[in-house]
Amino acid sequence: MAGRIRNEDIALVRERSPIDGVIGEYLQLRSAGGGNLKGLCPFHDEKSPSFNVTPARGLWYCFGCGVGGDVIKFVQEIDHLTFSEAVERLAAKAGIQLRYEEGGFTPRQDGGQRARLIEAHKAAAEYFAERLAAPDGAIGRKFLSERGFELADAARFGVGFAPREWEGLVRHLRGRGFADRELIMGGLAKEGRRGPMDRFRGRLLWPVRDLGGDVIGFGARRLYDDDDGPKYLNTPETPLFHKSNVLYGADLAKKEIARSRQAVVVEGYTDVMACHLSGVPTAVATCGTSFGDEHIKILRRLLMDQDEFRGEVIFTFDGDSAGRKAALRAFADEQKFVTQTFVAVQPDGLDPCDLRIRHGEAAVRDLVASRTPLFEFAVRSTIEQHDLNTAEGRLAALDAAAPVVAKIKDRSLRHMYAVNLDRWLGIMDEQFVLRRVRELSAREQGQNGRRGQRPHPQAQQAQQAQAPAPERPSYDPRDPEVRAERELLKFAVQRPGMLGPVFDGFPGDVFLAPPHAAVRAVIAEAGGVQGAAGAAEWIGRLRETAANDQVRDMITQLGVEPLLVAPEAEDRYAVALLARIQERQVNKQIADVKSKLGRLNPAEQAEEYGKLFGDLVALEQQRRMLREGGLGSQ
Template identity: 65%
Template sequence: MAMAGRIRDEDIALVRERSPIDEVVGDYLQLRNAGGGSLKGLCPFHDERSPSFNVTPARGLYYCFGCGEGGDAITFVQKIDHLTFAEAIERLAQRAGVELRYEQGGYVPRNEQGQRARLLDAHRAAAEFYAERLLAPDASAGRSFLTERRFERADAERFGVGFAPREWDALTRHLRGKGFTEEELIRGGLASQGRRGVYDRFRNRLMWPIRDVTGDVVGFGARKLDPAEDGPKYLNTPETPLFKKSTLLYGIDAAKREISRQRQAVVVEGYTDVMACHLSGVGTAVATCGTSFGADHIKVLRRLLMDQDRFSGEVIFTFDGDEAGRKAALRAFADEHRFATQTFVAVQADGLDPCDLRVGQGEAAVRDLVAARTPLYEFAIRSTIEQHRLDTTEGRLAALDAAAPIVAAIKDEGLRQRYAVNLDRWLGLMDERFVLRRVGQHAHQSGRERSGEAPARPRPPAPLRSQLNADGRMVFLAWEALKLAVQQPALLPGFDELPAEVFELPEHAAVAQLIAKLGGLASPAAQQGGAHWVSALREAAADDALRARVAQLAVEAPRPSSDESLDRYAASVLDRINELSINPRIANVKSRLQRIDPAAQAEEYNALFLELIQLEQRRRMLNERGRGAV
C-alpha cells in the first residue's frame, strides 16, 4: 500500500529518543551485563552457542561480533521483523506512544498506514470484538467450556479469550465498519473469499489471541464448540504476513520475563494447558500454534534463556501419556542437540495434561508435575524399550537394538556411557560391557555415516564418570561452591557437611581437603574471611599448583544471575548440590523396590516406598527453592 507521504524527521527523531535500544532488543532476547556499560545476548540473526551480540544503551547501538550485524533500534526492528524503514518507525511509534505526522498532508488517516500496522490494528480490533462477544447469550457453550475447566471470567480476560459468533460475517461487518477493507481481512487471515463474497474464517468457536514476543496480536487459535459442525477441532490463523506458526509460541509474551529470570521454559501442548500452568504458578509455560515444536521455536527460547551452556537452564516438555505423547517426546529428542541447556520431560503417570490435572487435583499438582520432570534422554530410552517384551532374552535384545541408537546419539561421551550403563540396568541384562560395546558400535556407525569415513574398529569406551557427576552439573556446582567458600565463607554454613564425593575432580578434592585441614568454614580463620582467610589457605597449601588453584578461586567471580543477590545464590548452590546428591539415593531405593515382592515382603516394601516419597518431596523442595539461581 502506498504511503501518503514521508514521515517527518522530527517524529523519527522522537521515536528514536523514546525507543531505548536495550528495551527494544529486550523484547526479543535476554540481555545480561557484559561490563563497561554494555549488555550481551545470543544473536537473533545467526545461530551461536556463546553470546556475541552486544548492546550499548548509552550509544543506542547494537553489534554482533559473530555475524557483523549492527545498527540502532530502528534497524533492529527492520531486520528481525522483516519490515521497511517506515513500517519499523510505525511499530516503534506505536510502542512509544508517538503519533506520527507525514509530509504532504499532515496527519495520515489510519487506512493509509503501512500494511503491517494495518493488519496489527485489525487483529487488535478483532481480539476486542471476540472478547466482548464471550459475554453474549450465544456464547454460553464457550463459557461452559471454560467453567468446566475451572477457568473464571477473570482468567478469560487475563488471556483475552473470546468467542466468534455463528454468523457468517459478524467480524467482517464489524471491522468494515472500522474502516478495514475486505482485502486486508483476507490478507490477515481473519476472513476468507467465497463464491458469494467474503465470510469470517472463525465461526462459533472459542478464540485465543496469539501474540508475538512483543505482545502484538498476530493471529488466533480457535476451538470448535459444536461437535456436529464441520471443520477441525482446532483451527488456527493461516500463514500470513503476521502469522508464521513455526516461529510463534502461545503465551511467549506473558512468559518471556519469567523464562529469562528462572532460566526455564515449559513447553506444553495446548492453549488451556498454558493457562492452567500460568494460573498454577508455572509462569514459564508456552505452547506451539498448530504445528510441532521445531528448530525456529528453539531459536526463540534459546535467546530468552541465554542458552549457552548446559548449566544455565532447563527446557521441560510436557506430553500426554499416550502413544501420541511418546512420539512427540521422541520428536523433541531429535532436536535436543540444538539446545545447550538441559532438557526434560514431565508426564503425569495417569496421562493427564496440565489443564485436566489442575481440574482434578489442583494447582499444586501442576507445579509438582513440572518439578518431577525426567531427563529427556531417560524418557526417550525408557519409552523405546517399553515397546518390547522384557521377559524374554529375545525381547531384551530387540529392545537393546532399538534403544542403542538413541543412546549413541548423545553427544557428550561421559553422559552417553552413563546412559548405556542405565540401559543395561533397565533391560536387566547385567552385562555392562556388552551394552557399552553395542552402543559404541552404533555411535561409531552414525559418526561414520555423517563423515563418510570407511569402517573402522570401535574404540574402547572412556572411563565412566560417577553417577553423581554423570552429566557434569555437580562438577560445575562444586566449583561454584569452592569459589564461594574461598571468597565468602560466611555464606555457606552447610559447606562442611557436604559429602566428599561431591568434589570428584582431583583439583576440587584437593581444595576441599585443604579447607577441612584448616578446620572448615566454621574455623576462626574462615569466620574472619577476606584476605586473611585466602592467605591462610595459600600458606597451608602443599604445593604451588594448589596455591595457584586457591588464587584462581579467589579471583574468579561466582555466576549468579544479574538480578540475584550473592547470599541467595550461595544458598541455591548448596540446595542444588544436596538435590543432586539425593538422586543416587532415590535410584537405589527404586532399584530395591523393583527387587521386592510387595505381597511377600509387604512391611519392607512399604517402608522403602515411604522413604522414596520422602526423598522425592525433599528433592522437589530443594529444586523449587534453588530454581533460577544455578
C-alpha cells in the same frame, strides 16, 4: 496521502524507545561489562552470543553476521518493516503522535501493510472478547467454566468468541475502515460466493501474539456438535502469522523464562492457561504444528542458551502412546539445545488442564517438578516395549535401546547412559553393553561421515572454477597499525571529547584501511569530534551522514565494539593512539623530505638543501617527542 515523518519526531522516537527494552522483548540480554549487553543473535543461528547492545549510544551490532544499527533498524529487521512503519510502531508504543511534512498530526491512512494487519488483528481480538460476554457467547463461557477458567482468566489471556455469523467480523472491521483485501490477506476472512466471509464462526478464540505483544493470529476451538470443521482451526500462513515461528504464550512467559532459565512446552492453549494460573508462568505451546527448529531458536534466545546444562526445557506430553511418540520425536531435536531437556508425563494420561481440574494447581506444579531427562525417558520408553524377564527380551531391549544411546553426541554423557542402560536392563555386564553402544556409535558416525563426505577432486575443482573468487581486503586487519587506527576511530565514535583538535587535524589519507578512511571522512563532514554532543546524538549524526550502508555499518560496529582498555586508563590510551597516528604521519613527512634531499646537490643547491635539512631535524625532533609522549601515556 501523508508525507515524510518529521525529523524531530524521528529523533523523539529514538529517544523514547530504550534500545535495551525494545530488543529485550525478543531475546534475553545479559551484562557484557562496560555498560554493554550481549545475547544470542535473532538473525542467525549461533551457539555463543555475539549480538551486542550498547544502550548509552543506542546501538546494536552482531559480530557474528555483521548486521547492526539503531532501535529503528532493529524493529525493521526483526519484523520486516519499512523505515516509516518501524518508526510508527515504536511511536505507538511510546505514546508519541507523529507529524508528517504535508500537515498536522494526521497519521498515515495508507500505513504499511504489516501495520494495517496488526491494527486489524487488534480490532478483531477486541471484537471477539466483547462477544464472549454477549448472550450468544454463553456456549464459550460454559466451555471455559467446565475447564476451570473464570471470565477474569479469559480476560487475562484475551480469550474471545466468534459468533455463528457469516459476516459478523467482516462488517465490524469494514466499519473500522479496513478493506476486504486486508481481511483476506490477514486470514481473518476468506472468499465466499458473495464476497468475504468470516474465517472463524461459532468458535472459542485465543489471540496469538508475537514477542512484542501484537496479535498476529488466532487459534479457534470448535464448540458446536454440528460443526463439521476440525477441532482446532488456526490462522493460515499470512504476512504476519507463520506457525513454525511462533509460540503461544511466549509474550507472557518470556520474562519469567529469562529469569528462571526454564521453559515448559505444552500441547494446547488451555494447557498454557492452566500452567500459568497454577504457578508455572514459563509455559508455551506451538500453534497447530509440531515443535521444530524455529521454535528451538526462539527458546534459545529467551533462555540465553549458551551454558551447558544450566537451563531447562521441559516438554509435557499426554501419557498415552501418541504422547510418548511425540516425546521420542523431540529426542531428535534435544541436542540442538545447549541446556538440558526434560520430559514430564502424567502417568494417568492427564494433560495440565485436566490435571488442574481433577487434582488442583499444586498437581500441575508437581508434574513439572517431577520431570525426567529426555535422554532417560527415550531410553526407558524403548526398554518398556520388551519383556525384561527373559534373556531374549533383555537382548532385544538392548538392541533397541543401544542405538538411542549411541545417538547422544556428548561422549561423556553417552558413556554414563550406557552404564545406566546395563543397570536398567539387568544384564549386569557393563563392558558388554558399553561395547555394543560403541559399535553402534561408530557405525552412526561413519554413516554421518559418508553423508557429509567431500566430493570427488575433479568435481571439487569444477565447483571451485565456477565459484567466484573471494574478495580480499586491500589491507590486513591483523596489522598492528590498522588495529591502532581502528581503536582510535572507536574513541572518535564513542568518546569524541577525548580526542579534540588533534584528531580533526588529521588528513583523510593518514588511515591505511579504506573503511577507516571513509569513517574519518564522515566524521569530518559531520563537523569533527570537537562538534560532537551526546553519545547517542553524535552517533546518530554520523550514521545519517554516511554515504552508504557499508560505511554506516562500520560506524555502528565501531560504536558497539568495546574499547581495549579499562575506563580509568582511557585518557592515557587515547593520547597514546593519537601520538601513534601522528608519528605515522610524521614518518611519512620525513620520508618525503629525505627523498627530496637525495635528489639535491648540496654544493649547487645549498640554500634549498639547508632549508630541507632544517625541516628534517625539526621533524625528527617532533617524532622523538611523540614517541616519548606516547610511551609515557601507556
